[in-house]
Each structure stands twice: as C-alpha cells, then as structure tokens.
Amino acid sequence: MAVRVLLIDDDVRLQELLATYLEQNGVHVTTATDGSRGLVALDAGAFDAVLLDVMLPGMDGLEVLRRVRLKSKVPVLMLTAKGDETDRVVGLEIGADDYVAKPFSPRELLARLRAVLRRSQPAALSEKIVVGDVALDVATREVRVNERAVELTGIEFDILVALARRAGRVVPRDALLTEAGRGDVTVGERTVDVHISHLRQKLGDDPRAPKKIKTVRGVGYVLAREDA
Numbered sequence: 001m002a003v004r005v006l007l008i009d010d011d012v013r014l015q016e017l018l019a020t021y022l023e024q025n026g027v028h029v030t031t032a033t034d035g036s037r038g039l040v041a042l043d044a045g046a047f048d049a050v051l052l053d054v055m056l057p058g059m060d061g062l063e064v065l066r067r068v069r070l071k072s073k074v075p076v077l078m079l080t081a082k083g084d085e086t087d088r089v090v091g092l093e094i095g096a097d098d099y100v101a102k103p104f105s106p107r108e109l110l111a112r113l114r115a116v117l118r119r120s121q122p123a124a125l126s127e128k129i130v131v132g133d134v135a136l137d138v139a140t141r142e143v144r145v146n147e148r149a150v151e152l153t154g155i156e157f158d159i160l161v162a163l164a165r166r167a168g169r170v171v172p173r174d175a176l177l178t179e180a181g182r183g184d185v186t187v188g189e190r191t192v193d194v195h196i197s198h199l200r201q202k203l204g205d206d207p208r209a210p211k212k213i214k215t216v217r218g219v220g221y222v223l224a225r226e227d228a
Contacts, residue, residue, distance in 0.1 A: 008038035009053040021106035035059035054080040069095040075120045131167045163223035173220040
C-alpha cells in the first residue's frame with residue numbers, strides 16, 4: 001500500500017507543495033496546521049512517518065514530539081528554519097529520527113523520508129503481493145496480470161493493494177478508501193463503485209460476472225484468492 005505520512009506544518013503553501021510532490025511519488029499525505037490537530041490525526045489514523053515543523057503556533061514541534069513519543073514509535077522527521085544546534089540536539093534526544101533545515105527541496109525531503117523508512121521498516125517498502133494471477137510491487141507501484149503490465153491511477157493502485165492485503169476477506173464498502181490510505185478522497189455515493197469498475201476493466205475481470213473483485217451485496221468487496 002502507499003506510504004502514509006502525516007505532515008504537521010502551519011505553512012499552507014508549503015503543505016500544498018509537498019503534498020503534490022509526495023503524492024506524485026507514491027506517498028499519501030495527511031496534513032495538520034498545528035500540533036493539537038496533528039496529535040488528533042495521529043490518534044485517528046495509521047501513519048508510516050510524521051513530518052513535523054519545529055516552529056508551530058501554540059504547542060511547538062518539540063512538545064508535539066514529546067507527546068508522540070509517549071505513545072508511538074512512528075518515525076518523525078523534523079522540519080526547521082532554525083540554525084540553532086540546541087533545537088537539533090534536543091529533538092534528537094527526545095526521539096526525532098532526522099532533521100531537514102528549511103529551505104529544502106521536495107526532492108531532498110523525499111530522499112530523507114525514504115532513508116528514514118528504510119531504516120525503520122524495510123519490509124514494508126519492499127512488499128510484493130501475489131493473488132492469483134495479479135502481482136503487485138508496492139515499492140515501484142507496478143501491477144501485472146499474467147505477466148502483463150497494467151497501468152493504474154494512484155487511487156486505483158491503493159484500493160487494489162488494500163484488497164490484496166486482505167485477499168479472501170471482505171473489505172466494507174464504506175471503509176475501503178480509508179483502508180487504502182485515501183481518506184483525503186471525497187466519498188460520493190458512487191465513488192467506490194466507479195473505482196472498482198475501472199479496476200475490474202483494467203484487470204480483465206468480467207463486469208457481468210467478476211471473478212477477481214467480487215461484490216458482497218450490502219457489505220463490500222473481496223479480492224478472490226483464485227479465479228472461480
């Protein structure tokens with residue numbers, strides 16, 4: 001599944017820039033503009049890493065980090081405009097995994113993020129999933145059906161990974177986007193249905209009698225372990 005990152009920073013323009021760049025590189029970003037909202041978001045979701053600004057309004061980044069470390073080992077990469085070595089040392093002593101000084105390029109941040117993730121959870125980034133004739137490579141975001149490459153959109157890939165990780169089990173329809181790490185997507189009445197329809201078409205599934213992604217009426221969808 002896509003890497004999920006929580007970005008806590010009060011600079012809305014920087015949030016938009018980083019979210020756009022990271023999303024293009026397989027990283028799903030949830031944003032919060034202050035420490036309190038960030039802690040609420042962290043409690044409500046499962047994240048692979050946190051990008052945390054030091055200079056936040058109200059509760060500063062170091063205090064947020066202290067509170068995060070009381071209940072989580074999630075990797076935290078601090079963002080700071082300060083050149084003060086004291087902040088850097090304190091942050092690392094509290095439990096920050098790395099620091100990036102502003103201004104930085106999105107490319108540099110992505111490289112640092114990937115390095116932190118490799119150290120903390122290498123297995124997650126190298127994950128490969130095979131269900132029947134469908135093979136997914138999470139790191140490269142590639143999908144093959146019977147060795148044939150299939151082009152999916154970002155959200156289609158995330159949904160397919162969510163189903164594949166739970167192959168043989170039903171994923172509730174109203175929870176599928178959240179399971180896919182795409183809680184940012186506005187859910188209309190037919191949002192999930194449309195994405196599932198596109199997935200079936202691209203995977204070569206029969207829309208009238210699907211064998212790969214099956215509908216469990218009134219509940220959700222299941223990716224069959226084998227075509228039946």
